[in-house]
Amino acid sequence: MPAGLDPDIFKAVVSTIVPEATAFDRQAWDDLEQIVEALLRGRPEALKRQLRMFLRGIEWLPVLRFGRRFTRLSLAGRTQFLRQLQNNRVQKIRVGFWGLRTIVLAGYYGRPQAAQAIGYAARREGWEALR
Amino acid sequence: MKRLKYDIVIVGSGAGGGTVAQELSPLCRAGLRIAVLEKGPHLRDEEFTGRELEMAGALYEDGGGFLTSDGAMTIAFGCAYGGSTVVYTGTSMLPPERVIHRWGVPGLTHADLECRARKFMAENNAHLIEDRLINENNQMFVAGCRKLGYDVQQFPVNIKGCRGSSLCNLGCPNQAKQGTDRVQLPNAERNGVEVVTRCEVLRVDERSLTARVAAKPEGAKGDPSGWEPGDYQIDAGIVVLSAGAVNTPVLLLRSRMARRLPQIGRRFTVHPAFIIVGEHARPIVNFVGHPKSYYVDFAESEHFVLETCMYFPFITAKSMAGFGQSHSAFMRAFPRLQMILVLACDDADEVNRVAIDRAGKPVVHYRFQRKAIDGLIHGAFAAAKILFAAGAMRVHMPVARETTIEARDAPRLDEIATRAEFVPGQTPVSAAHPQGGCGMGSDASDSVTDSNGRVHGLPWLFVADASLFPNSLEINPYVTIMALADRVAQRIREEVPALV
Numbered sequence: 001m002p003a004g005l006d007p008d009i010f011k012a013v014v015s016t017i018v019p020e021a022t023a024f025d026r027q028a029w030d031d032l033e034q035i036v037e038a039l040l041r042g043r044p045e046a047l048k049r050q051l052r053m054f055l056r057g058i059e060w061l062p063v064l065r066f067g068r069r070f071t072r073l074s075l076a077g078r079t080q081f082l083r084q085l086q087n088n089r090v091q092k093i094r095v096g097f098w099g100l101r102t103i104v105l106a107g108y109y110g111r112p113q114a115a116q117a118i119g120y121a122a123r124r125e126g127w128e129a130l131r
Numbered sequence: 132m133k134r135l136k137y138d139i140v141i142v143g144s145g146a147g148g149g150t151v152a153q154e155l156s157p158l159c160r161a162g163l164r165i166a167v168l169e170k171g172p173h174l175r176d177e178e179f180t181g182r183e184l185e186m187a188g189a190l191y192e193d194g195g196g197f198l199t200s201d202g203a204m205t206i207a208f209g210c211a212y213g214g215s216t217v218v219y220t221g222t223s224m225l226p227p228e229r230v231i232h233r234w235g236v237p238g239l240t241h242a243d244l245e246c247r248a249r250k251f252m253a254e255n256n257a258h259l260i261e262d263r264l265i266n267e268n269n270q271m272f273v274a275g276c277r278k279l280g281y282d283v284q285q286f287p288v289n290i291k292g293c294r295g296s297s298l299c300n301l302g303c304p305n306q307a308k309q310g311t312d313r314v315q316l317p318n319a320e321r322n323g324v325e326v327v328t329r330c331e332v333l334r335v336d337e338r339s340l341t342a343r344v345a346a347k348p349e350g351a352k353g354d355p356s357g358w359e360p361g362d363y364q365i366d367a368g369i370v371v372l373s374a375g376a377v378n379t380p381v382l383l384l385r386s387r388m389a390r391r392l393p394q395i396g397r398r399f400t401v402h403p404a405f406i407i408v409g410e411h412a413r414p415i416v417n418f419v420g421h422p423k424s425y426y427v428d429f430a431e432s433e434h435f436v437l438e439t440c441m442y443f444p445f446i447t448a449k450s451m452a453g454f455g456q457s458h459s460a461f462m463r464a465f466p467r468l469q470m471i472l473v474l475a476c477d478d479a480d481e482v483n484r485v486a487i488d489r490a491g492k493p494v495v496h497y498r499f500q501r502k503a504i505d506g507l508i509h510g511a512f513a514a515a516k517i518l519f520a521a522g523a524m525r526v527h528m529p530v531a532r533e534t535t536i537e538a539r540d541a542p543r544l545d546e547i548a549t550r551a552e553f554v555p556g557q558t559p560v561s562a563a564h565p566q567g568g569c570g571m572g573s574d575a576s577d578s579v580t581d582s583n584g585r586v587h588g589l590p591w592l593f594v595a596d597a598s599l600f601p602n603s604l605e606i607n608p609y610v611t612i613m614a615l616a617d618r619v620a621q622r623i624r625e626e627v628p629a630l631v
Contacts, residue, residue: 016454016455017454017455017458018454018458018459019455019456019459020459035184038184038188039184039194079455082454086453086454086557087554087557091201091203091555091556092556094554094555094556094557095201095202095203095556098202098556098557098559099202101449101454102196102449105445105448105449106184106445106449108448109444109445109447109448109462110183110184110444110445112182114444115444117463118444118462118463118464118465119414119463119465119466120418120443120444120465120466121418122181122296122297122298122418122419122443123181123296124181124294124296124298124304124305125294125296126293126294126295126296126297126305126419126420127264127294127295127419127420128294129419130295130416130419
């Protein structure tokens with residue numbers, strides 16, 4: 001996994017942020033992880049450490065509220081918990097979630113297969129390709 | 132450390148640096164040695180693939196992910212041969228008269244700037260594109276605006292041979308956009324200016340610069356630098372800083388001169404922005420054709436400007452609020468999406484500034500002002516009205532509790548999109564117009580340079596980029612940057628005999 005992220009927690013977060021990822025096969029996960037790895041390469045070690053800690057918090061904090069770890073929650077429960085992070089009154093938590101969400105979206109929508117799946121097909125040839 | 136000597140060194144090759152390089156290049160024929168030092172790479176034409184993450188990584192500072200110190204806003208700016216002119220959409224706007232008057236810089240007149248701006252608009256082929264090349268994303272914006280009685284205007288764009296790839300912000304894969312990488316820098320090089328890429332200037336001292344040339348990383352795009360990798364000390368008779376509104380103040384803050392210039396880094400503005408997305412019932416032509424052809428200017432009355440736009444999958448996903456099913460539903464509708472960029476006018480203040488951390492790295496402190504938040508909210512409201520007027524079924528609204536708004540709820544927009552829903556760190560805000568930090572003015576107590584970009588008290592040191600703006604320009608800035616750089620170049624030409 002990129003930057004030593006826990007694979008189970010990371011995949012559960014990805015599948016909550018982009019529900020289509022629940023249908024991923026091994027290759028699709030590898031592609032997504034490669035993108036995330038490239039994004040994090042060369043970033044400060046402190047940032048990667050924060051990301052690992054943030055993910056660990058995501059896994060264990062739901063125990064206090066839902067009595068279960070994040071990876072054991074239903075999709076609705078995971079969505080509810082991530083919304084709490086997104087809308088949290090503490091800006092640092094909101095920003096932490098924002099950073100994680102950005103990495104996930106880059107990994108998912110940075111894949112050519114995702115562009116194809118959503119019907120995005122911009123090409124160098126522009127108008128000629130359309131006609 | 133290798134030691135070199137030039138008569139004039141220009142740091143940065145974007146709208147400012149590229150312009151100064153061209154305008155000073157005739158001096159090379161008289162025997163002067165001029166170098167442009169550019170931190171980014173020079174890509175070959177075939178390396179512009181239009182692939183989103185690949186091109187962002189190659190052409191933007193921090194891959195396009197440069198964040199403000201609190202992490203609440205992304206600031207995108209170019210880092211390549213040609214600077215941000217490689218990644219802008221080429222929208223070419225004259226400096227607004229009201230803004231230049233409001234700046235009140237002694238010795239700077241709107242008439243002078245406009246005259247110079249027109250010269251570069253002509254040189255870079257800025258023109259209105261033909262109707263047949265306007266795509267539906269833009270046509271629908273016009274239709275929506277006209278229904279609502281908004282004064283919609285067409286952007287002149289500086290393109291030549293545009294094929295409508297819509298990939299402007301990833302570097303034109305057809306070399307159609309006429310940035311400094313296509314016009315001013317090649318002209319300067321033909322006249323004898325040396326452009327050195329992968330060369331990061333670390334600090335500026337009295338008529339001297341310390342720079343580091345990086346080796347080309349394995350697998351990276353672009354040519355290797357013309358200089359050997361390593362550290363350099365470069366002596367120069369004249370130094371021109373054109374590294375942009377983030378990196379030019381940073382260079383000065385790292386130097387001893389900063390003590391005498393308390394305004395360095397101050398009065399930073401950025402035009403904070405977000406997108407409003409509308410979903411139509413049928414596919415529209417959106418990712419083919421020039422993406423940014425029209426705008427509505429509410430800057431004077433309501434502090435925002437609306438511009439057409441069309442982004443790529445990741446940046447669109449990132450720019451929409453929320454996640455999960457509703458977010459994915461909009462993304463799956465990509466061929467049916469219409470997009471509008473809301474750009475707010477912020478004001479220079481005492482809080483928003485560029486600084487450096489202990490390691491000397493750039494830090495941008497930015498707090499959203501009430502005026503800018505109001506601009507974004509009112510702009511979002513107007514953009515949603517345009518999208519519904521153009522026939523959208525639903526709209527994604529980043530400043531609403533439930534971000535998906537159905538057409539039937541359009542009459543309640545003002546209840547749905549409210550100021551309370553703008554939350555830093557949650558509302559997706561980004562910016563691509565960093566300005567200020569080395570503002571022009573009278574003396575060191577109120578500014579960093581005079582109206583010709585000369586740093587107060589340092590006759591050999593000039594600034595020529597958007598950091599010169601003493602306040603927000605309220606419109607896309609590259610033409611104004613070129614006009615100011617032209618003034619700087621003229622002053623340097625006049626003073627070369629005394630300084631070199």
